[in-house]
Amino acid sequence: MKYRDIQLDSQGRLRHFLTIEGLKQQTLIDILDSAENFSTVGTRNVKKVPLLRGKTIANLFFEASTRTRTTFELAAKRLSADVLNLNINTSSTTKGESLLDMLRNLEAMHCDMFVVRHHSSGAAHFFAQHVAPHISIINGGDGSHAHPTQGMLDMFTIRRHKPDFTALRVAIVGDILHSRVARSQIHALNTLGVPEVRAIGPRTLIPAQAESLGVHVYHDMQQGLRDVDVVIMLRLQRERMQGALLPSENEYYRTYGLSPEKLALAKPDAIVMHPGPINRGVEIDSSVADGPQSVILEQVTNGIAVRMAIMAMVLGRPNEEQEAG
Amino acid sequence: MKYRDIQLDSQGRLRHFLTIEGLKQQTLIDILDSAENFSTVGTRNVKKVPLLRGKTIANLFFEASTRTRTTFELAAKRLSADVLNLNINTSSTTKGESLLDMLRNLEAMHCDMFVVRHHSSGAAHFFAQHVAPHISIINGGDGSHAHPTQGMLDMFTIRRHKPDFTALRVAIVGDILHSRVARSQIHALNTLGVPEVRAIGPRTLIPAQAESLGVHVYHDMQQGLRDVDVVIMLRLQRERMQGALLPSENEYYRTYGLSPEKLALAKPDAIVMHPGPINRGVEIDSSVADGPQSVILEQVTNGIAVRMAIMAMVLGRPNEEQEAG
């Protein structure tokens, strides 16, 4: 509810895109439908539409991520926007400038949108709370809180293969506890009416209140994968190993890695997803990642169309609204 | 005089923009008037004019500054130029290439303008002296010498609030000795006919020949602020503390920090300026920086329009002139 307030303008339209939690089903469907239209741009001869010409989009990445930054940059350029890449480690925060002062400065430069990636949960909301009314914030991943564009591109990818969300069983496997991707996926799947979302992982990596998020918890992967339509593998952050949350990589692979044998427990036409970059042989076997059920690279392709859709939707609202908002 | 020669072409038009010193009053007024026109671009729906389409502008930053580089990049993009960002620390100078060889190479690539930021005073002049006739240099800050685009955006900001320069008392407070910003401001204020420019700071941070620059020196801030129309605070470089030029930050704030009480000594409608990034609680109190008299963020906004004006003026001269010059 708090999130809805800040994300939507007075007419209920997306003004920021911070989290999937609290958004209406129709909003998610609008994004998916719009992304369908944009998905053809990437395969045209001229991969560009003039929709955001003369708009300025700044990528504020407090956490290095070439891959995510690249997809946002491509999405913005294919909408004909001007893009600023600001890697904030090497920037004026080293001169002791506060985050808020930096925000005010970028605002004053008449940027239209900030894509914010930050290691702290809540960073994108913080920006949205303080930003001037004419600027939109897209959350490019904040701590372990949310990664909503990733969540939406995953929904887009699922819908392309399994058009009826209300008939699906989806399993998310791995480090649910620390995963902003999982959190956004769970909200999206619930909102879109998926009747059964399963969270599979060791006790140390499943949040205590997981059931209240609307998922069924499985610690046994064989049980959890049975008859699912979609298997979403999460990236294992290797640094978790140090914190004694996890045994060795080998043991993790044996227990929660997606091998062909385990995948065989899912439905025969189940699709396999992963937000990337993948750790081959840790959370997923190479033969599965590169196999016929994998849609991992489609996810990357779809990420551009979905980000174009969200950027266009947020910036394309009639102007008076932005000023009133 | 030396500077005028190199900055102007044979017809007295700006060919480079290296320093405000020696420019005619009319040249400064032309820049301010042109910036007025460009200032509307940033608030349009399509923030772009096609003026420099097909021109190549290279940002040569030998000193990291995300903020300044960003304003130049935005100004260039809103003029539709192509922008190259070259961070020279990580570049071929590491291969032992000389500055001059690097310059020759960039020239050979048919760049039209270099924006040069360098830690050594005189670097922009060095470039201007050696660059090919068809290329323009903009000084983006050189050592403790000059930061003329900052000086001009400050004049623009002042004029918006106090249109008659000949009726103003302006105080510049802080580390005048090491400040390229202060030096450019003083030249601009004198050229524009401001009758009283005051330099306020401790003895260790005011240049010995300050009076000859056309300023009145005050070591007592209370005295110096009395009845001024404009208060310009300078950023305190914390590294000065080490050199024993300064006491502690606390003591500096007590003596030369802009508190509400000290600001009350200025005229009631005085404006407060700062080139940023600000050290809150060191040279300026937060309540003043964010208060109703502060125009600090307007300075940032104006910086883009002023840089567009200068870039357009320098590159927009008729072509034959550039070749003859």
Place this chain on the structure above:
Amino acid sequence: MKYRDIQLDSQGRLRHFLTIEGLKQQTLIDILDSAENFSTVGTRNVKKVPLLRGKTIANLFFEASTRTRTTFELAAKRLSADVLNLNINTSSTTKGESLLDMLRNLEAMHCDMFVVRHHSSGAAHFFAQHVAPHISIINGGDGSHAHPTQGMLDMFTIRRHKPDFTALRVAIVGDILHSRVARSQIHALNTLGVPEVRAIGPRTLIPAQAESLGVHVYHDMQQGLRDVDVVIMLRLQRERMQGALLPSENEYYRTYGLSPEKLALAKPDAIVMHPGPINRGVEIDSSVADGPQSVILEQVTNGIAVRMAIMAMVLGRPNEEQEAG
């Protein structure tokens, strides 16, 4: 032969540009002729042609090179393409992603061309072997193997001064053994019909099988320079000094540095070339590098036109071919 297969499409047209070895003379001449047309773009008022509008070109630089990256970036922008700069040191390979996974991801983002610079010989071929059919690879330098765009810009520069390749004597001086530039030049010179290519350098820096490459080996520079039309100096990698392959810089300069006295042994109208960046006083005297016979900066200028020609040729093939290829 292996290289020809992978570089050309089924109709013999350039699909990648990986190496000059194995290309037909006519292909090289087509590139040079096309570059002649593009060479006027850099001196126009609007330095842009709309040829590759809506195409996405990614610079994948695994080896830092501001200079080479800049020329590719400028070439792409002047063709109106969108450019992504990916410095792969600071990227997701640090997350343990394999090269091939990174390639697959960039493919999935619908890039049209990758310019690859890598410290390992064969990297560009590796990319070309594995890349999707609709994507073209340009080799921007791989290990000590090839630097074919440099080779072609050198040919372009030679032809501008000495239009008849079949009447030339060309000397390449320096570290032939480790030079990808030399290798590409030798292939190009041989293919274009230059009757006499000389390789001059110490025994430790000339490959054992040099004669089989189609060059005449000289260890005595005075002999080697006699009556040549073109002198190409190579950059001396200072790190070679450590490996005991070379004596001191002073001794190297005395023996193989291009002094005015040594240059006097070449034909009076011989041109002097160097791929840059130059080590003044090591492999070349400053008076020669800056002298009337030097065309070193013309090489830089020509590099943009030649890269535009190659990019346009490779991406400009009819679409059905790309899909069929």
